[in-house]
Amino acid sequence: MGPVSVIPLDDRALLATYQVDPRLAQHVRGYWTLRVEAPPARLRVIPDGQVDLVFDVLAGKAMLGGPRDTPLEVVHEHPTELLGVTLLPGSAPAMLGVSAAALPSNWSPLEGVVGAAASVLGQRVQAASTTSVRLGVLEAFLLGRLCTRDERVERAVGAIVDTSGQIGMAELGRGARASSRHLTRLFHEWVGLSPKRFARIVRVQAALRRLSERPAPDLARLASELGFADQAHLTREVQALAGAAPRSLAETFKGKADSFKA
Numbered sequence: 001m002g003p004v005s006v007i008p009l010d011d012r013a014l015l016a017t018y019q020v021d022p023r024l025a026q027h028v029r030g031y032w033t034l035r036v037e038a039p040p041a042r043l044r045v046i047p048d049g050q051v052d053l054v055f056d057v058l059a060g061k062a063m064l065g066g067p068r069d070t071p072l073e074v075v076h077e078h079p080t081e082l083l084g085v086t087l088l089p090g091s092a093p094a095m096l097g098v099s100a101a102a103l104p105s106n107w108s109p110l111e112g113v114v115g116a117a118a119s120v121l122g123q124r125v126q127a128a129s130t131t132s133v134r135l136g137v138l139e140a141f142l143l144g145r146l147c148t149r150d151e152r153v154e155r156a157v158g159a160i161v162d163t164s165g166q167i168g169m170a171e172l173g174r175g176a177r178a179s180s181r182h183l184t185r186l187f188h189e190w191v192g193l194s195p196k197r198f199a200r201i202v203r204v205q206a207a208l209r210r211l212s213e214r215p216a217p218d219l220a221r222l223a224s225e226l227g228f229a230d231q232a233h234l235t236r237e238v239q240a241l242a243g244a245a246p247r248s249l250a251e252t253f254k255g256k257a258d259s260f261k262a
Helices: 092-096 117-127 131-144 151-162 169-176 180-190 195-211 219-225 231-242 246-253
Strands: 005-008 013-018 028-036 041-045 051-056 061-065 072-076 080-087
Touching (some): 013 131, 028 131, 051 117, 061 117, 092 180, 117 131, 151 169, 151 180, 151 195, 169 180, 169 195, 180 195, 195 219, 195 231, 195 246, 231 246
Antiparallel strands (some): 013 028, 041 072, 051 061, 051 080
């Protein structure tokens, strides 16, 4: 299984992405590897409402990162080889058997969520000879845990993504066939964030994708197109959720990960 894309994040880190087995496509956004061969490497993680399972191939450790709503900077001080699985919003409870609200936002041992199976899985990933074999190990694990997502959450997540976060909560509830209050409870259970918070994150992600295009769109026009009150509102939202000004982030992520996670 070869990579779909190989992206230099800077002169020290290399990100590669891989396709997902169609049987997992409703739950898994994608697989990725991160290699740091010339540390230190400083990387920025911007919230995207998704959950990551991350395997430290060199150490044989299995970790989990829940949905974040604040930015994070990670510094890799040593040579690093990571293998990651990104779960789509609303899929973590189906795959992991726990509420998304219970997942830690910072990296924590996967064993705390799925038990001793995490240690065995981490060791099998470490022992595999190639990335393709490692992905086969992960896919077998994920397929063995495959369960059904909540259809109401699935419809609501799809509506938020399809509208780039520009949907009212009343309309969202009608489309999901759930009251706003009940939908909020479902989102905390299945996504780990409220619908409003998730919509804010999706809209900021949409803004950063647009700003990473060349030529970059005018900020005032982009703010209007994405439903922000004005350019200042766009800038405040990006600062709050991503930790830096829109233009600087767009330049940092130009041509890189479309989820702005690395």
